[in-house]
Amino acid sequence: MIAIVEYNAGNIRSVINALERLGREAIATDDEALIRQAEKVILPGVGEAASAMQYLREKGLDRLLPTLEQPVLGICLGLQLMCRFSEEGTTTGMSIFDTVVRRFPPGARVPHMGWNNLQQQEGPLFAGVDAEADVYFVHSYYAACCADTIAVCDYQLSFSAALQKNNFYAAQFHPEKSAGAGAAILKNFLSL
Amino acid sequence: MLKKRIIPCLDIRDGRTVKGIHFEQLRDAGDPVALARQYAAEGADELVFLDITATVEKRKTLCALVSRVAKAIHIPFTVGGGINSVADAIQLIQSGADKISVNTAAVQRPGLIGELAARLGSQCVVVAIDTRINAGQQCVFTHGGRQATSLFTTAWARQAAAYGAGEILLTAMGKDGTGSGFDLTTIQEVCQAVSLPVIASGGAGCPDDFKTLFETTEATAALAAGVFHFGKLRLPELKAYLKTAQIPIR
Structure with missing residues (x-):
């Protein structure tokens, strides 16, 4: 079973649809036990960092997620919440990746x-x-490149398009x- | 490098795709889900669905359509038409839309843009602006282009950005459906007024119109409807043409 972590943030339907197109079923949940048992966990997200972190804290998920041992995939805001700190709403994150999230500087749209x-993609993903x-991006904040960066993208500056640390x-x-x-990337994640 | 987006637009009425000339004289252009699937397969970068007859009773039909589209394609799409509240928007997002677009309701109550951005994030909120010359100035029109307002187009774009819009969809009504090329001047004025992505719409007739748009303005995307629906332009050929012309294209 694949668990999609449900927190007050946006469109998880599209993640479920994408998994269904790959012939996999997923459940959306914020239940600690279900997430712990899941074979794979996806932390999706569009929304705002500080309020999303607040929700994860209220559910105790900010402590659970970093302890998971199965493959976990953060998407967009999900990635940003897995970093140390975000300038969006000045919030601390789950510190899985040793990097910070900043707003794009003025100059580009x-x-x-x-x-x-x-x-510079690397790794099984x-x-x-x-x-x-x-690939399709939509974000105003970016994770700075760091030792965990496994793909880079350029927009005004180079930032982490993807990160990986252990699982x-x-x-x-x-x-x-x-x-x-x-x-193809989702399929690679599902076959980890 | 960030690519310029080509966005087919599907105007929806009673669950069918239609396309008008100057917003009227609607012609039937087919089943939206089939068209969406075809455009996605042919390399559309994004899609926009505008429900031009959105009413409360028809909202359910629209949500059902959005949900079918979301299952069928794996590129982003925006849905607009008659969205008056955060509740309307959430319904569409939960049905599977990636972004929602507001037009008349945002002009009537600009605070709606802020409410949508706070709840869904700015990246979900497209402010659609229909513009046309009125008394010598580019002004905003509402109600599907039928009603003039006293708002100047660039001023309204700037205001929409300040309220929290994530993107501007600018339709030059005088050009819409004519195939005579984009309104480059107005588009560039709006691009300079805001630091948001701007989708240019209205007037696309041939591949060269897209090339000129991207060479002479800062528009980040081009939207067109009729030229795609009636087979006048095919996406693969258009994108190949733009690539040859050194426009960054996926």
């Missing part, structure tokens, strides 16, 4: 919205994915909305 290409594959994976882009490349 924000949000960074649309298809942009990955660079990107097996069989084109070196310069375009924790995260994508700043939306694999569930990234056509064929996104489906």
Whole structure:
């Protein structure tokens, strides 16, 4: 069973649909026991960082998630919540990845919205994915590059398009909305 | 590099796709889910659905359609038409829309933009602006383009951004359905007024119109309807043409 962590943030339907297209069923839940038992856990998210973190704290999920041993995939805001700190609402995160989340500096149009290409991908998440594959981004804050960065993207500056540490994976882009490349990345995560 | 987006727009009436010339004289252009699937397969970067007859009774039909579309495609899509409240927007997002677009309701009550952004995040909130010359100035029109307002287009775009819009969808009504090219001047004025992504709409007729748009304005996306529905332009050929012209395209 795949658990999609349900917290007050946006569109989880599209993640469920994407998994269904790959022939997998998922349940949306904020229940600690169900999340702990799940074979894979996805932390999706569009929304605002501080209020999302607040919700995770109220449910005790901010302590649970970093202790999970099965593969976990954070998407977009999910990735940002797995970092140490976010400038959005000045909130601390779950500190799974040793990096910080900042707002794009003035100069380019924000949000960074649309298809942009990955660079320097490494690891099993990107097996069989084109070196310069375009994936769909929509975000105003970015995770700075760090030792856990496994793919980079450029928009005004280089930022972490994906991160990995042990069983924790995260994508700043939306694999569930990234056509064929996104489906391949999700499929890779499901076969970890 | 961030790519310029090509966005087919599907105007929906009673569950069917239609396309008008100057917003009237609607012609039937087919089943929205089939079209959505075809466009996604042909390389559309995003889709927009505008329900031009959205009423309370028809809201359920629209949600059902959105949910079918969300299952069928794996690219982002925006839904607009008659969204008056956060509750309306949440229904559509929960049905599977990635973004919602507001037009008349936002002009009538700009605070709605802020409420939507606070609840759903700015990235979900597209403010659609229909613009046309009125007394020598580009002004905002509401109610599907039927009603003039006293708002200047660039001023309203700036205000929408300040309220928390995540993107502007600018339709030049005078160009809409004519195939005579985008309204480059107005589009660039709005691009300079805001630091949000701007989708240009109205007037696309041939591949060169898209090339000129991206070469001469800062628009981040181009939206068109009729040229795609009636087969005048095919997405793969359009995108290949733009790539050859060195426009960053997926």
